[in-house]
Amino acid sequence: MEKKHPLQDKWVELLISDHAAPVQGKLIDIGQDIFVIQDGVKYVYVPIIHLQQLRFLQEEPRELFPIPEELKGRPLEQLQDPVSYRKILLSAKGMFSEIYVTGSQSIHGYLTSVMNDFFVFYSPVYHTVIISLQHLKYLVPYHPNITPYQLSPEQFPLRPSTITLARTFEGQLRKLVGEFVILDLGVNPNKIGLLKNVQDNMAELVNANGASIFVHIDHIQTLHIP
Template identity: 65%
Template sequence: MTKQQHPLMNCYVDLEVSGKAIPLRGKLVDMGQDILVIHNGQQFVYVPIIHLQQLRAVTSQETIEIVVPETPFEHPNDPISYRKILMNAKGMFSELYITGNQSIHGYLTSVMNDFFVFYSPVYHSVIVSLTHLKYLIPYNPNATPYTLTPEQFPLKPSPLTLARTFDQQLRKLVGEFVILDLGENSNKIGVLKGLDQNMVELATAGGNSVYLHLDHVKTVHLP
C-alpha cells in the first residue's frame, strides 16, 4: 500500500521550528513519519517533525524556482526516518541547529540509542540528545568546516567511552567539568556532581549546586 503524499509536497513552504525566530523556507521534497526535508535553493534541510510547530504554503510571489538536485544520501523510493538520516550523515560535514542563536558545524561521528556525537572544530566532541536537534543541513561532499584542511582538522574518534543512552552517558561524566547546552547560560557550566531521578546536579563557578531536569539538557561537551 502506498503512503498518502502530504498535500504540500513539492510546494514552497514556511516551517516554524521550535526555538527558531525566523521560519525556514524552501520546497518540501520529502516527509517520513518523524522527519521532513526541504530544499532552500542551496541545501537540503532535515527537520525532525517533533520540533515542527507550523507548516504552511508560501503565498507570496517572492519565491524563485528551485531546482532540486538528488538528495545526498537517500534513495528516492525509500521511506526516510530520523535515525536513518543520522546514520547516513555520519562522516559528512554538516550544520546542526540545537539551541540559542547559533549553529554548530562539524561531523557526526556516532549514533547511539537516544543521542549522537558530533565533532566540531570549536566544541570538539559534543553529545547531542536526539530529542533536541532542530534541524540538520549536510554540506557539499567537498566542503570542509571553515575551509580547514584535513591536516588542520582531522576527523578524530571521540575520546569518550560511549554508553547506549543519554542518561548513562551523563553518569559516565560525573566528576568531570562539563558544558551543557553549548554554554548558553553560565549556570550550565561546571562540575557534574551527579544524576538522580532525572535531576542533574551541577556545581557552578561559585560552588553552588544547580539542578536541571535531564529532559531539558540538550547537549553536553567537555571543554
C-alpha cells in the same frame, strides 16, 4: 501507497522551535518523524517534533541544485520503508554538516556516532559534543568537498571521540560524573561546572560559585567537555 501530504512538492515555510528565522523551501519528502526541505541550495532535515507551524507559500521555488544522493531522500511512493530521522543521521555520519540545537548559532562539524537517544558531533569550535536526539532542530549536510571554515584535514582532522560511549543519554551523563562540563553550549552560565551527580532523572551541576544547580535530564540539550 501512503497518501501524500497536501503540501508535499509545494513551496512552504516552517516555524521551528527555538529558531527565530523560518525555514523556507520545497517540501520534497515526509517520514513519520522528519520533513525534508529543499531551499534551492541545500537539503534541510527537520524532525517533526519541533515543527510549530507549516504553511504554503505562493512564491515560485528557486532553481534547485543537486546534492549528495545518499542524503537526498527519495520520494515516498518509491520506498517501502519511508525516510526517517535515524536513517538520515546514520547516512550523515562522517559528512560535514550544520546542525541547530540551541542558542543563537548553529554548529558546524561532523556527526561521528549515533546511539539510542543521542548522537556525537565533532566540531572545531566545541570539539566532541553529546546531543540529545529529542533536541536537534535541523540537520543540513554539505557537499563532500566543503570543509568547516575551509580548514585543511591537517588543521581539523576528524578524530574519533576518546569518550567511552553509553547506549543512552542518561547513561552517558553518568559516565561523565566528576568531569567539568558545559551544558547547552554554555548559553546559561549556571550550566557550566562540575557534573557532581546524576540521579532520579536529575543532573547536579556545581557552578562557579560552588552552588549546586539541578537540571532535569529531559531538558539537557547538549553536553561537551571544554
